[in-house]
Amino acid sequence: MGEPFDPSQFAAVWAAAARAGDDATRLALLRGADLALPLPPDDPPTWPVTQHDGRTWVTAWTAPDLLPDPAAPWWRSSFVDLVHGWPDLRWGLAVGAGTEHPLLVEPGALVRLVVPDLVDELAADPGHAVWVQQLVPLDRLGPLLSGGRGRVSGVVHRCDDLAHIGAPTVLLRALGRADEERDLIPDDGSLHVLRWPVFAAELYRVARGGRDAEQRDAVGGWLVEPPPFRGTGLAAGAVPVREHRVDDVALPHGAAVVEVDVRGREQERARWDAVREVWQLVTTGAAS
Structure with a gap:
């Protein structure tokens, strides 16, 4: 930005x-x-x-x-x-x-x-690597790691917009998703996120639109969603965070599931092997 x-x-x-x-x-x-x-x-x-x-x-x-x-x-x-x-x-x-x-x-x-279209952004700065992340709900974590599926859909956010945010509850407020805390954060206060570098930028559509068709058309967007959706391409939270939508996008080799503990320390828990199409658990390494 x-x-x-x-x-x-x-x-x-x-x-x-x-x-x-x-x-x-x-x-x-x-x-x-x-x-x-x-x-x-x-x-x-x-x-x-x-x-x-x-x-x-x-x-x-x-x-x-x-x-x-x-x-x-x-x-x-x-x-x-x-x-x-x-x-x-x-x-x-x-x-x-x-x-x-x-x-x-x-x-x-x-x-x-x-929030320009990601294709245009990368064309202007082709050497820049863009990383995105997606929150992993508690009930999805087990099936994700055991199911051997390396495709994702839904809401993703730009990692560089969130690099300064540590604690899981603060992250949820930054994204306007504090009301989902019970679905995302267990009793120990941790949070899991899925992170990966973007390839095929045209598949990452900016969350641009409105709360009705008139607002959507005013910005030349494509989404109509109820509040708290803002339609500007930014998440509906406390700070500006770029938001994209994806539909059944393949994860690249090396995509990772990262656990963020209650103090904001991170530990990589699994890594996607796109060759064997399996999640490899990471059992060593200290929290950072």
């Missing part, structure tokens, strides 16, 4: 792109940008919006001194965090409304900036 952009350079590059009419560069800059938003006086606070061409747009600026009233209260958000909490997928983003070069970002562009 977008790398932070040096604030000392951002304004100059943004302004040059705006003068040149180079919206592609400005959109790319947004990925790693911090934005300033006015803080409405409402209690609880509401999203700052404007109406344009009969549609609703959240308003934000690239610097606080560009706000309509720079002396009024405002708040700062990274672009990724902003989209993570997006209030309505039918709404777009208006950056710099009232300035010489405003930028209107459509809902579909918003979500694709934060």
Whole structure:
């Protein structure tokens, strides 16, 4: 997800792109940008919006001194965090409304900036290895390891978005799945996850859509699911975590089942042998 952009350079590059009419560069800059938003006086606070061409747009600026009233209260958000909490997928983003070069970002562009299709992401950085993981429910662990099946379906998340999260209960909150704790975490507080590197990126579809057909179509998505599904390609948890869906995808050789204990220490428990199509139990090694 977008790398932070040096604030000392951002304004100059943004302004040059705006003068040149180079919206592609400005959109790319947004990925790693911090934005300033006015803080409405409402209690609880509401999203700052404007109406344009009969549609609703959240308003934000690239610097606080560009706000309509720079002396009024405002708040700062990274672009990724902003989209993570997006209030309505039918709404777009208006950056710099009232300035010489405003930028209107459509809902579909918003979500694709934060979570591009994996095929496009890897094409832009072909040397980058992407790892994903899937939570393993308690009632699935035994059949998974004994059944000799190396295919998976369902929800997967990006490992690099979760590398800083240790304890299983914290991980579930980060993914918006705390209500599934009884199905995933036994009495000892541990959690099992299935991890593997991505091959055939086109099989890993971004979880993009909406809670109804109108929201799905607004972002050009493919999924319609009830809350807490957000449709932005990010999990419905406390932090931005990229979410994909897979359907009967073959696991590569070396995929692993990893146990995460209550303190966040990890122990590899099994490894997939794609040649013999069997899970090999790992019985040695210390928790890390």
